[in-house]
Every structure is written in C-alpha cells, then in structure tokens.
Amino acid sequence: MKALGLLVQVQPHVNRVGVSYRSKATIQPYMSKQWFVKMDDFATKLKATVEEGRTEFVPKNWENVYFHWVNNLRDWCISRQLWWGHRHPQFGTAKTTHRK
Numbered sequence: 001m002k003a004l005g006l007l008v009q010v011q012p013h014v015n016r017v018g019v020s021y022r023s024k025a026t027i028q029p030y031m032s033k034q035w036f037v038k039m040d041d042f043a044t045k046l047k048a049t050v051e052e053g054r055t056e057f058v059p060k061n062w063e064n065v066y067f068h069w070v071n072n073l074r075d076w077c078i079s080r081q082l083w084w085g086h087r088h089p090q091f092g093t094a095k096t097t098h099r100k
Contacts, residue, residue: 036075043073 001007018027047070049055050063057063 032079034077034079036077036079039073039075043070046070 019025020027047067050057050066057066
C-alpha cells in the first residue's frame, strides 16, 4: 500500500495476547463459523398464540412485557451453545416438585 501511495497512517497497536496458564504457550485466535437461528417466523408464531387466546397470562398486564420481548427478538447465535450438556432456554431451569 505504501508503494502505491494508498497508505494514510501507521500507528502502533498494543494487543493483549492470551497465554495458556499450564503450558505458557501463546493462544492463537481461532475464527470459527457462526450459526444463527432466524427468529422472524418464530416470533410470528409466538405472537399468534397469545393473540388467538391459546396462551393466557395471569395477570393480564404481563402480555405487554411478553409482546415487547417478542417484538424485539433478534436472530439467535447458537454457535457457542453446541457443547454436550448445555441446556437451551426452552428446557427451562425451574425445579419441579413431585408429590408422593
């Protein structure tokens, strides 16, 4: 770029390089592919279940919170959630109580 006269400026840049605590080897950044779940169609279905009365909120004012959440959904990056044992949000984290 310098030879072609396209270089505007050179600035030194300090970069923090990761180091393994065990081997003290430099950790090289690894660029990986990212996978996303498109949420537009899903959001439409989520809204329809409440609008058609198949799902009901008690108290009713929680519908506003729900619709705010659904209307602001973004595509969901699942690339970092593929390891074994990871629980996706649809499974929930609530504990269940069993009566004997």
